[in-house]
Amino acid sequence: MPTVETVLGPIDDSALGFTLSHEHVLVMMGADNRVYPWLFNWERTRANAVRELSEAKAGGVDTVIDLTTPDLGRDVEFVRDVARAAGINVVVATGIWRDVPRSFWDRSLDRIADIFVREIEVGIADTGIKAGVIKIANDAEGVTPQAERVSRGAARASKRTGCPISTHHWAPAEVGRRQVEIFQDEGAPMDRICIGHSADTTDVAYLESLLQAGVYLSMDRYPGREGLPDWRQRNATVKALVDRGWAHRLMLGHDYAPAPVSARHRDDGSEPERTRYLFLSTVALPALQADGVSPETIDTMMREVPRRFLTGSS
Numbered sequence: 001m002p003t004v005e006t007v008l009g010p011i012d013d014s015a016l017g018f019t020l021s022h023e024h025v026l027v028m029m030g031a032d033n034r035v036y037p038w039l040f041n042w043e044r045t046r047a048n049a050v051r052e053l054s055e056a057k058a059g060g061v062d063t064v065i066d067l068t069t070p071d072l073g074r075d076v077e078f079v080r081d082v083a084r085a086a087g088i089n090v091v092v093a094t095g096i097w098r099d100v101p102r103s104f105w106d107r108s109l110d111r112i113a114d115i116f117v118r119e120i121e122v123g124i125a126d127t128g129i130k131a132g133v134i135k136i137a138n139d140a141e142g143v144t145p146q147a148e149r150v151s152r153g154a155a156r157a158s159k160r161t162g163c164p165i166s167t168h169h170w171a172p173a174e175v176g177r178r179q180v181e182i183f184q185d186e187g188a189p190m191d192r193i194c195i196g197h198s199a200d201t202t203d204v205a206y207l208e209s210l211l212q213a214g215v216y217l218s219m220d221r222y223p224g225r226e227g228l229p230d231w232r233q234r235n236a237t238v239k240a241l242v243d244r245g246w247a248h249r250l251m252l253g254h255d256y257a258p259a260p261v262s263a264r265h266r267d268d269g270s271e272p273e274r275t276r277y278l279f280l281s282t283v284a285l286p287a288l289q290a291d292g293v294s295p296e297t298i299d300t301m302m303r304e305v306p307r308r309f310l311t312g313s314s
Contacts, residue, residue, distance in 0.1 A: 002311035005132035006089045007080040017062030019306035022196050022220040024257035025066050028073025044261035052258045053086035056277035063089035067135045071099035076129045094119035095135035100146040112153025120163045137168035143178045155186035164192045171201035180213045190214030199234040211246050220253035223279050247297045251305050
């Protein structure tokens with residue numbers, strides 16, 4: 001039976017269950033958690049993350065794919081602690097987001113791949129925690145020369161290990177086209193690649209052109225962001241793709257992370273809001289079903305597709 005690496009060790013793919021395709025447990029721009037740790041209240045930050053992931057688990061979420069990279073403050077030991085306390089599966093990532101370290105600018109593509117392979121096969125730093133997915137990112141600036149090196153290194157690492165790649169992409173500018181071109185040029189297996197943030201556009205023809213290349217799409221960032229489609233528009237795009245026969249290549253998520261708690265935080269006594277990890281389960285998916293998407297199709301997108309993406313199995 002295929003297995004998937006999580007922060008608590010490998011699990012059978014049958015244990016993945018209901019899976020969110022693109023999330024975070026802790027995000028720190030500029031790795032402030034390591035550089036300026038005194039700025040944060042870590043006891044409250046941990047408690048908040050445990051509460052939100054425990055709510056997600058109680059609400060039916062079994063697995064979260066956490067696409068946090070070193071330049072987003074990745075701390076897999078923190079994530080392991082939170083995942084154990086919340087009783088939830090968390091798959092963590094190797095790779096690099098948008099802030100490509102200068103050390104990568106001149107490093108050979110195979111040496112970049114070596115770094116990712118080490119975190120997949122041996123573990124991240126000395127934690128023993130193995131990455132189960134590779135993350136790369138290209139935003140409105142397109143694929144810069146530095147980011148292209150990361151993408152090519154990721155493709156080579158994926159070819160060597162079979163580990164899947166999940167991307168951050170700027171859908172309004174159709175940056176996914178270039179991502180696909182690079183992966184094809186490197187000979188990466190296209191059925192091991194997911195183009196993320198694809199619900200940031202309502203251009204079904206563009207999204208279908210990506211799917212025709214053989215990749216998966218992560219329809220995430222629910223419930224939406226300012227200047228981008230709201231959750232109803234995202235649902236309409238998902239339904240249009242489902243109606244065209246693409247449910248077997250779609251995954252859904254939020255691209256959400258509980259906010260870290262500042263050391264200056266003062267509790268005002270108000271009740272915390274319900275975790276956003278459950279927006280799909282409580283709002284968007286019921287609305288999709290009301291619009292005619294069957295429960296079986298929703299299960300395919302939330303359970304079967306992430307399983308196939310993470311394992312490479314049918």
